[in-house]
Amino acid sequence: MEAIFHTQQQSYSHPYLFDSPYTRSFPHKKSLHLNTTNKYEGLRVSEEEYWLKYYEFDDVALEWNNGILEEKPVSDRESYDLYSWFLRLITQYSDVFKEGMLIGLEIGFKLKIGNKTTIRKPDLAFIHKDNPVQMSPQETTYKGCFDICFEFLSDSNTKAIERDTVVKKHEYEKYGVSEYYIFDRLGDETAFYYLNSKGKYKEIKPDRNGVIKSRVLKNFQFRLDDIYNRPVDKILANDSVYSEYVMVDYQKEYKRAEAERKKAEKSDRKAEAERKKAEKSDKKAEAERKRAETERKRAETERKRAEAERKKAEAERKKAEKSDKKAEVERKKAEAERKKAKAERERADRLEKELMTLRKSLEKSSKS
Template sequence: MSQWPIPDEQTASVEPVSADGQLVSEAEYWQDWYNTGDLSYEWNNGRLEEKPVSDFETFQVYLWFLELLRHYLRLQPIGKLVALEMGFRLALRSGTVIRKPDLAVVLDTNPVALDLTHSSYHGVFDLCVEALSTEKPAYVHRDLVVKKAEYAAGGVPEYYVLHREHGNLAFYGRTRGSSVYSPLPTEGSGDDRLVRSRILPGFQFRVSDLIRRPDLDAIRRDPVYSSFVLPEWTRAEQEQVQAEQARLQAEQAQAQAEQARLRAERTQAQAEQARLQAEHDRDKASRERDKLSRERDEALAEARREVAARAALEAELASLRNRSS
């Protein structure tokens, strides 16, 4: 039998009760509601606003974008990423709000440094990112309209809204001297257009990539991202390819040198054969000349012998004629 207590049905189905819309003072918010465990709340001029949870696919968009920002700031350490429900206070003409962006960046040039021991930020973020929840129209309105106006009026230089659908993606920036947002400049058209940050030099991304979310190996090879996503991997890979090419070229050069050596050896062997053949031909010609000379000498000697024999015979005949007469 199990030794663990079995909760009754009523206890198992208890869910935290939302305090969305409840009126509390700012002091009460910071003390009792800022770090509540079950539900997360922002504070809008005296009223609690429950922070909604995005769907899983939008969360994947958020993670992909977070990874892109992490790679950028690793290579260009000009600021720090902030997440984990860290809030900041905006004193606006319409009232004070405390917002907890899903993701934020504090640049090193920000006049208010990020205190590593604080659970809230006492300045104004340089970039705020919200992962949009479309569960209720009010959530969509809050991120795309209300927070857009608040962040712009509060001095947040750039504001991005992420979502799994193209139509709910938004990327805003404040121009110098303006307290309202306008869409960040893009390059190209359609969903493949490039968005470029003004406050993060060189940081850019394709809108369509937020939906497709190509893997790390693909984006590091993509010219859009290759300058800040693991360029050292790409350099090492290129160096390895170059080293392999150099090795192959060295082997090819060695093979060519070996072929040249073999050709030289063949040429030398042919020359040696030609020399030996010439010597053989000379020796043969010399032997033939010697043979001809011997045959000529023998013929001359034989002719001399014949002449001498005839002369001796003629002398003997002449002697015989003299004696008979």
């Protein structure tokens, strides 16, 4: 293996592929100084020896390709971050929708295609609940065909990149893996495939919103840009692309807390309205009290005025009565004076008649 890769295009012919040789063009990248101590890479061992000695090997993850050992490269930090982010995402999806089981920890499966046999250990895999071959908790290898395989590339090993993007894609397609997802932290080799009705891989392309949607997992989707930006879960939980399965307990609690907050706000608004209503009632009552006090004072003033008028009228009545009494006295006095005058007049008339009679009598006497 060369220590430095700097060519813009290289051709790779794979004698262990099942179709014609495949030519792969890689974009130019900066020179990579590689560690060439892959002591197990290319070692020929039998399948029996692989299962007994190398399948659960502690030093390095090893796959078996038709009699030849192939080392899985060590991940770099950013690739691990991408792996961790996606693992957290699909784990939450699996927990919510329960469509099957997620497999990792270097668990492998055997692919027998024609006269070729390989044993692959995808970085992640998924077994759908409808898959006729399920895996028990104690098993360390899967005896069926995974429904989805996931590989996370490390750009430190061009041969490993080619193995994941070309060789395994070909094997998974032939063996019937329904979907194959390849994640490249640099974005150059990132690709997603589904097996069509003709048994051929077709690329899963993002929709107009940049969202990748699985055909195996009916509700699983993610935004392509997010695998590079890797938003935190709380941001994803508020995104319609992820809200059905990311932090659903948090969302329920948040919605409950939000409902409680809105309920409390409603109660506060109601209490405030009641307070304002009570305050308004108090003001109205105060206004009514003041109006009643004003009316009472006005009534009191009217009563006092009426009392004064009554007293005045009473005084006037008494004065009139006094005047009437005085007038009666005067009338009676006048009547007495009138009667007296009449009596005097009558006496005078009588005296005058008597005098006349006497005069006539004297005259008569003197003549005789």
